[in-house]
Amino acid sequence: MTDAPLTWYHATAPVAHDRPALSGSLRTRVCVVGGGLTGVSTALHLAERGIDCVLLESERIGHGASGRNGGQIVQGYSADMSKVESAVGAEDAQALWSMMREAVDDIPDRVRRHKIDCDLRWGYLHAAYSARQMDGLKETAETYAKYGYEGCEIVDAAGLGRVLGSDAYVGGMLDPDSGQIQPLAYLRALAGVAEFLGARIFERSPAVEISRGTTVSVRTDTGRVEADWLVLAGNAYLGKIFPPIRPRLMPVASFVAVTQPLDRDLIRALFPQDVAVADCNWALDYFRTTSDGRLLFGAGASYSATTPPGLAKWMTRRIAKVFPELETVGIDHVWGGLIGITANRLPDFGRIAGNILHAQGFSGQGMALTGLAGKLMAETVDGDDSRFKLIEQIGHLPFPGGPFRTPTLVAAMGFAKLRDAIGL
Ligand SMILES: Cc1cc2nc3c(=O)[nH]c(=O)nc-3n(C[C@H](O)[C@H](O)[C@H](O)COP(=O)(O)OP(=O)(O)OC[C@H]3O[C@@H](n4cnc5c(N)ncnc54)[C@H](O)[C@@H]3O)c2cc1C
Missing domain, CATH: 3.50.50.60 (FAD/NAD(P)-binding domain)
Incomplete structure (x- = not known):
């Protein structure tokens, strides 16, 4: 066996x-x-x-x-470029931006040079739940332009339908130079x-x-x-x-579910441009299609390294919030992994x-x-x-150690999730 x-x-x-x-x-x-x-x-x-x-x-x-x-290749650092600038100054921030662009470019370069079969695809949607998040995306697009990348396109609610078959969002930012891969x-x-x-x-x-x-x-x-x-x-x-x-470093768990294969027409309706997607929340949802026609959906942020019971059901509910038509979809694979987060x-x-x-x-x-x-x-x-x-x-503050380590993270994550929920 x-x-x-x-x-x-x-x-x-x-x-x-x-x-x-x-x-x-x-x-x-x-x-x-x-x-x-x-x-x-x-x-x-x-x-x-x-x-x-x-x-x-x-x-x-x-x-x-x-x-x-999640197999998402996302431009930028996990923090805004303003944070990079305050950490290293304007000149070095430009160098860090260029190195990040080089890091993204290295992937297709490797794929070509070594003929790697890994389902590399381009196109990415940052999806916003609120006007505040839309303002944040507009700022991001402007910042990227300041650093020399003008490819991002802001999409409003009316235009979103041509990118994603979901009513969950008020708009987003399309980035053709981010994408997805079988990692x-x-x-x-x-x-x-x-x-x-x-x-x-x-x-x-x-x-x-x-x-x-x-x-x-x-x-x-x-x-x-x-x-x-x-x-x-x-x-x-x-x-x-x-x-x-x-x-x-703080290890934080995130979870991924992969559905049963979906009907091809449904996939085309949900992902008309076949982009990878993530929302703008701190504990964000991120999703895309797989090469064999399934939805791969990631979510959650938990201080616990253990996989929670009933994870597949919880993931199905998360999926249904974005795609109600998948409320009863079967989940064929589900797993968790640890993300290393700095302060x-x-x-x-x-x-x-x-x-x-x-x-x-x-x-x-x-x-x-x-x-x-x-x-x-x-x-x-x-x-x-x-x-x-x-x-x-770049300077890094330590997370507290000993008995305060987990409670501090729980408090920090509780605050971040609350902020997501009330749209702060
Ligand atoms: C669920 C999830 C979703 C994510 N989604 C995305 C995404 O869509 N896009 C994105 O850009 N990033 C994503 N990330 C983050 C991304 O996966 C990581 O940043 C990246 O994989 C880190 O790679 P790494 O090699 O540094 O660490 P890892 O891939 O974690 O590798 C560390 C390795 O070290 C080994 N190891 C540890 N200790 C020892 C030891 N003592 N001796 C020998 N070996 C040891 C481990 O077994 C492990 O294989 C996600 C992470 C998770 C968990």
Whole structure:
């Protein structure tokens, strides 16, 4: 008997070969901990530069957020560019904007170069529930134009029907340069390329102990890796293994449901332009169609890492609020995943003790920025940290620790959800 697939992505992605667990001792230039988009991108860019590296993944490649996410490629950072500007100043904010654009462009570039079959599609709708949210979208479009991207189109209620078959929203912002992808298929292909170029990848090999020094030592239950550099790419799944970076990140659960296949005419009526969609709430709904004609719908934000009981029913009710005609639709797949959130919603890149790099906290917008994270960490190892430093300079407040950690988040999320509900 085989296990049920973890997600719809696992059920449909090209099969990945089983990789061995680490056994015995190895020496390498760079040890990467974590086999999601950040870790695999790091390994790939290192391998392309001819730098030896070993990647350790606790489970299988794509076990974390990268194999469970909404598959939405969204331009921008998870916080407004005004926050980026106040964190790094106007000049560096422009550089961060350009790097974000590069991160988005790198995806189709990789897909073309490596001929990856991952259902990449373009077109994205930010949907507004209120006039206040519409004002926010207009401001976003103006800000993007100020940074040099003029592609966003504001759509009012009357025009929305040509984009989305739902009466739930008052309008939105269409962005042709954001889109969607099968994230696990993309990730598995990148891991294959990294391996082909010489990266050594071990699965079911959780790092359980890290010793610092000019040579970093990473122990697993069955082996040890010694390296000049360590890259921590475990994000919300890293847990307690490296305490210095833990307070800067809060893991928040989000959930995804995939319906049974829908009638083709219904899909065309609901998604006339086949765009991916997200609303503007803090605890947002995000959704799109799959390559096999289903609705993939993500929602929720919870401080608990456990999947709540009755999740499929709860998700169906969320879906029906947007698409009442799907009130009785069957759900074939449902799962949860952990998003690593920072206090200011900007990514947390850093360097500790000279030779330990980390990148985490993409705050729900990591599909593109993780690729950039790996690229910049490889550049740093190769002697040029100028671009890494541009993001590293962003300051991050710690979340409280100990017994206050969860209650603080619950209070913060309660406030955010209340704000969504009353349209503040
Ligand atoms: C439900 C959900 C929906 C999302 N939707 C979107 C979206 O639509 N668009 C978007 O841009 N972003 C989205 N995100 C966020 C996005 O998925 C993440 O930003 C991105 O995948 C982070 O990649 P990562 O490689 O940093 O971390 P992960 O993908 O979480 O990878 C970390 C890996 O490290 C491994 N690991 C942890 N500790 C150890 C250890 N000690 N030893 C070895 N391995 C270890 C884990 O097993 C895991 O595989 C979503 C996230 C979730 C959870």
